[in-house]
Amino acid sequence: MEMHEFHSFLAQRLALADAILIDRICIERQLASARVLKAYTSRHEGLPKYSSGEMTFVGTPGSWGNPTLSANDKAVAFIGYIESAQGYYQHHWLAHFLVIxxxxxxxxxxxxxxHARNWWPASFHDQCIIPDSSRPWRVGIPFSLFEKHLLQLIDEPAPNIR
Structure with missing residues (x-):
């Protein structure tokens, strides 16, 4: 996956869900509750508002390489409110970046x-890490750089995603 693909991947997530930094995650089956540390966007917000500091949402199901959030994770998750269901739902596929x-x-x-290392802008490559050599598919980028890139994307016009 090349840089433009990573850019497109994040832009698609932002078009369909809000980017929310959460922690203190509690999981019961597929229902999750978490503390909201920061809402990067609120385009898909419902009630209660993110500013309440706590939220409950339906997490993404785990299957075929789609990771789920675990208890006590900290993550930037892509979550949106579905009016007809009167609740928050995590995006259905590849819906978060863990913060470690x-x-x-x-x-x-x-x-x-x-191939996630190839997603980042070329200037990030030397700063990417693989924190656990037994899990080479888990690629990390300094959070400050990830956040800066995310905020730059938020300032761009949203793509037309259906």
């Missing part, structure tokens, strides 16, 4: 693609 600490630094971790 490795060597004292926070990283946004893509957990689903052995």
């Amino acid at each position: 600490v490795h060597g004292g630094q926070e990283y946004a971790l893509a957990t689903w693609n052995t």
Whole structure:
């Protein structure tokens, strides 16, 4: 996956869901509750508002390489409100970046693609890590760079996604 594909991937997620930094995740079956640390966007917000500090949502199902959130994870998750269901739902596929600490630094971790290193802008390549050599598909980028890139995308016009 090349840089334009990563850009497109994130842009598609942002067109369909809000980017929310969450932690203190509690999972019961597919229902999750979490503390909202930061809402990067609120285009797909319902009630209660993200500013309430807590939210409950239906998490993405795990299958065929689609990772799920786990208890106590910290992540940037793509979540939106579905009016007809009166609730929040995590995007259905590849719907979050875990936030991990490795060597004292926070990283946004893509957990689903052995080629994720190629997604980032070329200037990020040397800063990407594989924190666990037994899981080479998990690629991390310094969180500050990931967040900066995410915020730049948010400022761009949303793609027309159906």
